[in-house]
Amino acid sequence: MKITFPHMGDAYISVKVLLDELGLDYYMPPVGSHETMEIGIANSPEFMCLPFKKVLGDFINGLNNGADTILFGESGGQCRMSYYGDLMQDILRSMGYKFNYIHFNFSHLTYKEAARNLGPFLTGKSKLSVIKAAVNAGWTVFAVDKLYALSRKIRCREIKHGTTDKIMREFEQKAQTVHGFKNIHRALTEARKELKHVEIDKTFEPVKIALVGEIFISSDSFTNLEIEKKLGNMGAYVHNTMGVSEWIFKHFIKYMIPFNRRDKSIEAAQPYMHTDDIGGHGIYTIGNTELLSHGSYDGIIQIYPFTCMPEIIAQTTLGEIQRKNGVPVMTLILDEMTGETGYITRLEAFVDMLRFQKEQKYEEKNQKEPIKHPKLKHVS
Numbered sequence: 001m002k003i004t005f006p007h008m009g010d011a012y013i014s015v016k017v018l019l020d021e022l023g024l025d026y027y028m029p030p031v032g033s034h035e036t037m038e039i040g041i042a043n044s045p046e047f048m049c050l051p052f053k054k055v056l057g058d059f060i061n062g063l064n065n066g067a068d069t070i071l072f073g074e075s076g077g078q079c080r081m082s083y084y085g086d087l088m089q090d091i092l093r094s095m096g097y098k099f100n101y102i103h104f105n106f107s108h109l110t111y112k113e114a115a116r117n118l119g120p121f122l123t124g125k126s127k128l129s130v131i132k133a134a135v136n137a138g139w140t141v142f143a144v145d146k147l148y149a150l151s152r153k154i155r156c157r158e159i160k161h162g163t164t165d166k167i168m169r170e171f172e173q174k175a176q177t178v179h180g181f182k183n184i185h186r187a188l189t190e191a192r193k194e195l196k197h198v199e200i201d202k203t204f205e206p207v208k209i210a211l212v213g214e215i216f217i218s219s220d221s222f223t224n225l226e227i228e229k230k231l232g233n234m235g236a237y238v239h240n241t242m243g244v245s246e247w248i249f250k251h252f253i254k255y256m257i258p259f260n261r262r263d264k265s266i267e268a269a270q271p272y273m274h275t276d277d278i279g280g281h282g283i284y285t286i287g288n289t290e291l292l293s294h295g296s297y298d299g300i301i302q303i304y305p306f307t308c309m310p311e312i313i314a315q316t317t318l319g320e321i322q323r324k325n326g327v328p329v330m331t332l333i334l335d336e337m338t339g340e341t342g343y344i345t346r347l348e349a350f351v352d353m354l355r356f357q358k359e360q361k362y363e364e365k366n367q368k369e370p371i372k373h374p375k376l377k378h379v380s
């Protein structure tokens, strides 16, 4: 049995840890491959969203490289994601592929169901080794997201341009090639140490941007055209509300905890949308925009794939939040035809506008009390 799985951002690192620790044979499709993406696009219905096309491309690549078992997890819900699995299976079988399909619906996943789905892989493995593998994989999800969060803090303040990108590139290369929890853990520790030694300008005050939107594109740097890196290199600090760990926590861990299911983002969205689910992560887009537009951030970016129904609904409320709270909100809609040059221009214009607003606010404040003018980085 040879497993393959699709990519979503940096989730592959923990999936690798899980499979390595369980001693299972697998094939991982290449990370950020245009060729794989092209195959997915060519075999998908035209109006499917970008995540569907990318995932299908990864499956085809995996099956072409000897895999016979597909491992796929999704969060179900009200958008068409809930029939992705069935549709992808149909497409692949009509293309002549024969495979086992193991599917997790994270919005209803219980320990029992997880164990049942993974049953065929676990024969002959001790309970202890399975628990250890799951714990190590879970730890990795959160540790990796923490590392990326640290890189976002450093990148916008670094003195030598490109240092953070270099460290993160090296970490990603290691994460793709090394095997086992110990080696991933070592790569994470090294990258964290290196990031902490990057020389930064402590007096520099970056514009702060919160990223909200559809989870796949928000967390997948390949499909979002490296938005975090681009903004960071323009001197903006980015807080991504939709990391992979966030997804695991909301759809798996929180669901299994029998108490404290209260969700601040869903509550904050209620005045704009009187429901707790509009499909995908649309309700979180509304709630997070509301929560983060009260002074902690200078601007908000909503990002989603073309034709994404939940985010289109969420977008209809963002204008109202922007007017009410006075924080600029920009929406970016991406598909496979999105040109990078125009994308960069939009990001630069947004960062420049936020910087200008921030400078003005400081100047107004400065007239009342003598404060040090912020040093704001300029886009070059």
Ligand code: SF4
Binding pocket: 049, 050, 051, 052, 079, 080, 081, 214, 215, 216, 279, 280, 281, 305, 307, 308, 309, 310, 311
């Ligand atoms: S949330 Fe949007 S992009 Fe994500 S699967 Fe659903 S429709 Fe597609």
